[in-house]
Amino acid sequence: MMTADNHTVFDPVTYILTGIPGTEESHVWIAIPFFLMYVVTLFGNSLLLFIILTERSLHEPMYLFLSMLATVDLLLSTTAVPKMLAVFWFRAGEISFAACLTQMFFIHVSCIAELAILLAMAFDRYVAICDPLRYITVLTKSVIWKIGLAAVTKSFCIIFPLTFLVKQLKFCRTNLLPHTYCEHMGIARLACDDITVNIWYGLAMAILVIGLDAVLIAFSYGLILRAVFRLPSKEARLKALRTCGSHVCVILMFYTPAFFSSLAHRFGHIIPGYIVNLLANLYVLIPPMLNPIVYGVTTKEILKRVINVFYRCCSRSSLLS
Numbered sequence: 001m002m003t004a005d006n007h008t009v010f011d012p013v014t015y016i017l018t019g020i021p022g023t024e025e026s027h028v029w030i031a032i033p034f035f036l037m038y039v040v041t042l043f044g045n046s047l048l049l050f051i052i053l054t055e056r057s058l059h060e061p062m063y064l065f066l067s068m069l070a071t072v073d074l075l076l077s078t079t080a081v082p083k084m085l086a087v088f089w090f091r092a093g094e095i096s097f098a099a100c101l102t103q104m105f106f107i108h109v110s111c112i113a114e115l116a117i118l119l120a121m122a123f124d125r126y127v128a129i130c131d132p133l134r135y136i137t138v139l140t141k142s143v144i145w146k147i148g149l150a151a152v153t154k155s156f157c158i159i160f161p162l163t164f165l166v167k168q169l170k171f172c173r174t175n176l177l178p179h180t181y182c183e184h185m186g187i188a189r190l191a192c193d194d195i196t197v198n199i200w201y202g203l204a205m206a207i208l209v210i211g212l213d214a215v216l217i218a219f220s221y222g223l224i225l226r227a228v229f230r231l232p233s234k235e236a237r238l239k240a241l242r243t244c245g246s247h248v249c250v251i252l253m254f255y256t257p258a259f260f261s262s263l264a265h266r267f268g269h270i271i272p273g274y275i276v277n278l279l280a281n282l283y284v285l286i287p288p289m290l291n292p293i294v295y296g297v298t299t300k301e302i303l304k305r306v307i308n309v310f311y312r313c314c315s316r317s318s319l320l321s
Contacts, residue, residue: 013096013097014094014095014096014097014175015093015094015095015096015097015100015175015176015177015182015187016093016094016095016175016176016177017083017087017093017094017095017177017179017180017181017182018087018093018176018177018178018179019087019088019093019179019180020180020274020277020278020281021178021274021277022274023274027087027088027089028088028089030088031084031085031088031089034081034084034085034088034281034285035085037285037286037289038077038081038082038085038285038289040289040293041073041074041077041081041285041288041289041292042074042077042078044289044291044292044293044296045070045071045073045074045288045291045292046070046074047292047306047309048066048067048070048292048295048296048302049067049070049071049074050309051302051305051306051309052064052066052067052070052302053067055305057301058301058302058305059141061124061128061135061139061144062121062124062125062128063301063302064141064144065117065120065121065124065144065147065148066121066295068117068120068148068151069114069117069118069121069250069291070291070292072110072113072114072117073110073114073287073288073291073292074288075106075110076106076107076110076111076114076283076284076288077284077285077288077289079103079106079107079110079181079284080103080107080180080181080284081284081285083095083103083180083181084180084181084281084284087180088180095182100177100182100187101163101166101167101182101187103181103182104163104166104182104183104184104187105159105160105163107181107182107183107283107284108155108159108162108183108184109152109155109156109159110155111283112154112155112158112159112209112210113151113152113154113155114254114287115209115210115213115214115254116150116151116154116155116213117148117151118213118217118247118250118251118254119213119216119217119220120147120148120151121247122216122217122220122221122224122247122251123220124139125220125221125224125243125244125247126220126223126224127139128243129224129227129228129240129243129244130223130224130227158205158209161201162184162198162201162202162205165188165197165198165201166184166187166188166198169187169188169191169193169195169198170191170192170193171190171191171192172191172192173190173191173192174190175190177190178277179277179280180277180281181284183280184198184202185198185199185202214255217251221244221248224240224244228240228241228244242298243299245298246294246295246298246299249294249298250287250290250291250294250295253286253287253290253291253294254287257279257282257283257286257287
């Protein structure tokens, strides 16, 4: 383990992820629900991707955006959770500085991309309900893939400077990182340099990117609700609300932990460190696990095909036996 005093500048070769401070004796048990959530995430999102990609009838804008969301969820959870479990179960917290920066980059890129895709899905529902006659002409496959490319490009352009800022820092304290994965402020706080730029960049990113996306999503759903309650048929209103309900649930699942985690960081002096750390873990555990479940249960077309997949698997196994 490499450590240094407060007066010696050193280039960190290796960081040590320590897990959740204050809960060391319970790490093995904490990892069990984390592992189960990760298994559900892998299975649910992979099944969702398989169904959407193999069923030509689902090659529509809403489902294509959903496949993008599933891909981002798989990237987010796979970037963070395996190392997290290694820390909990095997105390294998060692991670090179380059690997730590790479993990930080992909986790933050995935989060920004997820927000961009949720905004695209809100726009999709807005066009489908508020201007249905133009839906096919506005959201062509070409436009959908351009939106997906724009989400990835936007995420890269926002997070790359953050990675560059961290790489330029000089470190003179410790290489012990009190977290389960590498994240921007966790690394920056170990530096002996002034991290004001890092703090302001992170704040600007939260307000201008995350906050703006949240406002645009809320505005879209405000217009959608207004259009829904103007529909003449009660059945049509209920169908529209059911369709949008799953999207709203997914959005709340992502923004709720983000909001509470932000509050926890702001009032960290009165909130125990393990609470702040647990809230940060919700980013990479809860939304990726629940997204496919919410869409699988609330979207009739997907639920029907999931049942068909399991029915075919059961039929084949019974024939083989």
